[in-house]
Amino acid sequence: MAAARARGSGKSRVGGMRRFGAKSARLRGGRGLPEGGAARHSACAFASRRPPPPSPFSPPPPRPPRRRWSFQGQQVLLPGGVTSLSWPPMDRYVVKRPHGEVGDGGGKRPRAERPAAGQPPWQEIRAEGLSCDYWLLFGKAEADVLFQQLEEEVEYFQGEMTKLRVFGKWHNIPRKQVTYGDPDLTYTYSGVTFSPKPWIPVLNRIRDRITSNTGHTFNFVLINRYKDGGDHIGEHRDDERELVPRSPIASVSFGACRDFVFRHCDSRGKNATRHIKPIKLQLAHGSLLMMKYPTNVYWYHSLPTRKSVLAPRINLTFRKVMTTGKK
Template structure:
């Protein structure tokens, strides 16, 4: 990750002589909470992300255990996705939680979220405290080991508030997370842009900001050597669409 990380200079003591006050909606411009690591900026052409540890090890362990005990994943037909004209079983566990009357459509399936539970509200509130952004929906994916995965996709569904960021929080096993530019995918690629590989640590937050999901696909590839579970939560701001 280091070649894509832009480390922010330490602030000068005494207040910064006329420097503009940072906007609260820009997480990279906010001072981290006491004792927490600073934000790292991850930049490439059309890619705009900020990353840091959000929870210390002990708190992350506690939250992971609560998620394991309290989150109830979808079953039955809600465990299938429609890809390239065919229905496939999701190679991971999945569920959504959120505000009442919201819906979210992903790969041919419309999700109606379950009501918030305390552990999810706790994580959401911490994100808001750190970034200034609010969220009304979360999609949770549980990967039992390195065999569970998610293919290349963009989080660009029509229900999302335009230009709103997506906050990705990870607990459990550290897994490779790969960005690939839309122009460099497949046999008909028009450009040669190297993919960007991150490792999302236990208790970490990745803020994917506009226009990242316009130009970059992301995935969590199979990693057979990973033997322990990972839970990822992507917090989103979803619009209430008018019913037909």
């Protein structure tokens, strides 16, 4: 009787396992079964199937949400007046400018060179009272060559020219320093008046590249060499009276990447009147930072000590200095 019932239902027992016969396979999905049988048979068939292997064209699984960075108290100015408060650490102040646009809009200038293939465009760095442009001026290979030439050809000051007066006291400069420029120019910084040395070919090469990319000309450069992370420069503004009013300062960096920090004048020291977070940048090997007006009116900048940095860095700040008769 049991065997007859098994044959009649299309099922058989083999080794204690129940298997569906050909008839039940044809009836999957409910075709020819009484009401209720379709559900039972289709459910068993679905449970017995293995999940198909993932297709190479299947969409990837959803990614966990990324961490978003916010800059409290500062707004980043974007094209069209749009503001944003959530950017990655370096890019939070960066606004990409349209391709081909250079300078600060102050008059007609020579047409700038187009960036090389794969080279990122100009980037605008904006905050309250801060206006800077950032650019990778030299590729790595060319920057390496220029760095080596600077190491071999630049002659730094010695003796009394290596001291600065701070709060009435004389201190040794925690770095090497020298100035180059046009004849008959002078530049006074922290109580010391510098007379520039004549231009040398490597400096002319860098200066010409800046002019071809920005349209600005410069007649003076201050060079600082930091042998490692122990050498540094404190907070200061490049606002000396010898500078041409509202002229930009072009800062070119070679060598080790160091933190470059802007701090608003209203948020310095114990008597700060406002809480404005400092802006920290990392200037790449071969990069150009154009500090435009009114940055040096409202913001101090510094290169703080970083003991973990063991390699040297050379920074050149090209300036427009007034001639003696115009001061």
